[in-house]
Amino acid sequence: MTKQPDQPAAQQHIAADRQASLVARYGAAIPPAGPWNDHLSLLLSHRSVRAYAPDPLPAGTLETLVAAGQSAATSSNLQAWSVVAVTDPVKKAKLAEYAGGQKHIEQCPLFLIWIADLARNQRVGAEADVEMESAAYLETFLVAAIDAALAAQNAVIAAESLDLSTVYIGAMRNQPEAVAEMLGLPPATMAVFGLCVGYAAAGAEGQVKPRLPQSAVLFEERYGVADETQLRAAYDVEMGNFSRRQNMPVDSWSARVLERMGPIKSMKGRDRLKEIIRRLGFPLR
């Protein structure tokens, strides 16, 4: 006879896992407990990793990640994205340089570059002799960029489910034309971000980074900022605690926002992006 699972023990395990996951993500400001399962546990354990072991990925990993990416929703099923997989060390070194010297791009065995891609659908138009009028609009560029982001995030979750680590590289937008040239991108395509994939180097797994309390981001029926000042202050304390746990210089979220969104120089050249995107073949009307 099969042994029945010990229900109270299983429930206790689920409750303990949920509590630990929520505390790691929110510190003191944990939201009320809700339904829980292993998928949620995986999602809440996400962290970006910036140092990789040289170990290769198991055969078929790339294709599995892309299958996960292609399983994401896509606006009107246009599938307006592509991904370029880069493993060549020389290319990765160059891409790391374009990204302001981010060494993890060189270290990771697989660097994925996610492309907002209207070129394929333009080719459909060219073959049918139909002018793709909508391709010229900002809306359609957004469709492609959002599609790419949704696909990439599915790939991230898939990678994490396989004990792989990742970090997004928005700095692919520092020099998009150089990236386009290296990858041979046609007009109406743009590398919107990169993604390092690999096994975390020993000790580099990092810890879950706390997020803003839910009451700062979740509103019922109507947007509101009533308690925001206190909520942000509490979060700054959580982020300070996080930096201490990570043995990093004590940082606050507010300071980071001011530094990243204050001076134009922090945009690292991306303040010129509109003109660059237009030159890449997206008129952005």
Ligand SMILES: Cc1cc2nc3c(=O)[nH]c(=O)nc-3n(C[C@H](O)[C@H](O)[C@H](O)COP(=O)(O)O)c2cc1C
């Ligand atoms: C679109 C995007 C671009 C990012 N670009 C970079 C980057 O260029 N370099 C980097 O080290 N981290 C980058 N990150 C990672 C964020 O810094 C990280 O997700 C954030 O600090 C939260 O930390 P966590 O992912 O560990 O929870 C990027 C994340 C996103 C979503």
